Amino acid sequence: MPLGRVFGDLSVFDLLGNFVPGVVLMGSVLLLVPSDRLEEVTSPSLAVVLVLGVITFALGHLIQSYAARAVGQRETFRNSILLHQSLGRSPVLNFDTNPTVHPRLYGIYSRLHPNEPAERNLDDALNVGSKSEEDTSSVDDQIPKSEPITDRSKRIPARFYRAIIEAIVMVRIKRDRPLSDVTVAGKAWTVCRVKYDLDSTYNEYGDLLHLMSSDVESHTQSSRAFRFQALRNFHRGMWISCYSSFVLMVFIGIAQSCPRIVSFLSTTLGIEPWRPVAFDLWMSVWTICLGYALFTYLFWELKEDYEEEFIEYLFTDFLVANTALLEDDSNENESPDPQRNSPWYQ
Template identity: 25%
Template sequence: MVNPRAPRVFNLYDIIGVFLPGATLLFGILVLFPDPPVPSAIWEYLFYLIVAFSLGHIAQAYSSSAMGELKVFENTMDETRNVLVDDDEDDNDTGEGDEGSGDGEGNNKEESPDDQDDEDTGGEDDDSGLRERFSNSYWGHRILLFILYPLIGPVVWLWWSPNDDEVEELLHANLVWKNLRQTYDLDVGIDRYEDLQQMISSRVDDPRSPVRSYRFQAIRNFHRGMWVSAWFVWLFIVAYEIGAFIPLDGWPYRGLFCFGSVEICSPFIIESYPTVVIFSLLLAVLFVSWRLTVYYERVFIRYLITDYFVAIQNQDTGEVGSGNGG
C-alpha cells in the first residue's frame, strides 16, 4: 500500500508532466547547435536526464503562468450560482409576454431601478463593448483562444488571460459548492476561486478518495509543457530566420547560434531539413498541444469536482474509496 504522505518522486506524474516536455525542450535546444553534442557515456546520459528534468520544471512553471487559469473552475462555480440570470435570458429568447402565465413558464427577470440608471451612462464604452462582443461571440472566442493565443500567449499572459467556458455538468458542482459553504462557513458571494479550488484539491488528496482528476491534471501539464517547449524552439527558429534580414549578415544576432564563434553558422536542424518543414511541424505541435491543454483543463476540473463529490458521498455513507492509496 502506498503511503500517501511519503514524498512521491519521479512518478508517472513527473514523467508525463515534467520530464517529457523537458526532454523535448532539451532536444529542441540541442538541434539548434551546429554540431549537437550526443551523449556517449553513462554520466552524460545522467547529466542530460537531470537537465531535461530541470528544463521540464522550468517549462511547467512558465506554462502554468502562460496558460492563465482558463477560468474553467471560476466560470463553473459562478454558473452554479448565477444560473437564475442565464436561465431567464434563455426564457426571454424563446418567447415574450409570458409574465404571469400559470403554465409553468411564468419565470421572468426584471431589472432593478439601479440597472436602469446604469444604462443611461451609455456611449463611451462602445469600443470596449465591441471587443467584448467579439470575444464573447462563438467564432471570436475560438479565434482568440485556439488560433491567436497559442502563438502570443507565452508573451502576453501578463496582460491577458484566455477564458474558456464552464463545465457542462453543473449539478455536482452545485452540490460541491453547497458542501463547501456549509463545511467551511463561506459567504455565499465568495469570489476567491483559487481558495475554493485549493480546498477541493486538499480534500481530494486523501487516500480514501478517488483521484482520477490528478491523472488528467498530469496529462494537461504534459500538453501545456509541450506547448511552451515547442513555442520556445519555434521562437529560436523564427529568430534565426529573421536574422537574415539584419545588416552585417545578421552578426552578432545569427552568431549567437555559433555560441562564441565569429563565423555565422546554421543550426543542425536548419541544415538537415527544409525550414518550412520544421516550421510546420513545430506549429502543428504548438497548436495541437494548446488545444489539448484547453481540453484537458476542462476534463481535469470536471473530474476534480466529481472526485470531491464522490469523496463527500463516501464520507456520508462511511465507504472507503479505492483511491491512490486504497
C-alpha cells in the same frame, strides 16, 4: 542505486509535466550545436547523460512556470461555483458585457472569427429541470447535434491566434465560462458549504480548490481528476515547449536564409560563426517550423479541453468521496439555504 531511487521518486506530474516538455526543448536546442561537436555533446557517458538529464528537468520546470503564467488564472472552477452561489445573478457572470479583460486582443480574435457559436445561456442552465412535464418538443430536438467539421475549421485561425498570442504576452484573451454540467458543480458546492461551514459570501476559490483536491486525494487511491490534471500539465508544458522550439527554429531559418546578417552580427559581436546541425537535416528548417507551429496549436487545444475535464472530474470525485454528506443533506426536509429551491438541486 541512488540514481534509481531518485528517478523512482518522480511522480507522473514530474515526468509528463516537466521532463517530457524539457526533452522536446532540449532536442531543439541541440540543433544549434555545431555538427562536429554533436557527438561530443551527446556521448553516452554517464556524466554527460546525468548532466543532460538535470538540464532537461530544469528546462521542464522553467517551461511549466512560464506556462502557468501564460495560462493565467483560470476561471472555470470559480465561475462554476459562483453560478450557484449567486444563482447566476453575479455581474462577473455577464459574459456578453465582459467577455475579456484584454479588449484589444479580444477584438482581433473576434474579427478573425465573428461567427463564433453562441454560448450557453446561464439562465437556461440554472432552469434545467424546471420545465413543465408536458414537453411538446420532438425527439429530434432533444438529440444532441454535433458541429459540422466545416464550421469547426472556420475557428482555426482565431484559435491559432490565441495559441500564439497567449504564449507571447502571457494573458488569457477570452474568459472561462462555467462548466456545462451545472448539476455536479451545484451539488459539490452544497457539500462544501456543509463540510467546511461556508456561507454564501465565501470567495476564496483558490483555497476551496485546494481543500477539495486534498479531500479527494485522502479518500481515493487513484483519482481520475488527478489523471486529467497530469495530462493537462503535460499538454500545457508541450504547448510552451513547442512554441519555444518554433521561435528557435524561426531564428535558425532566418540565419540560414540571410547569411550576410549573421556574418555582420558575428563580426560586430566578435563571435566566430558556426554551422549548426539544423542546416544538415534531411528536412528543411522551415518545415520543422511548420511542424512546431502545428503542434503548438494542437497542444493549446488539448490543454483547454483537459482543464475543463480536470475540474469536472474533481467535482465528481469529490462527490463520490463525500457520498454520506450528500445523502444526509438530501434527506433533510427543511434548510435555511435558499439555494435548495433552485432547479439544479431537484
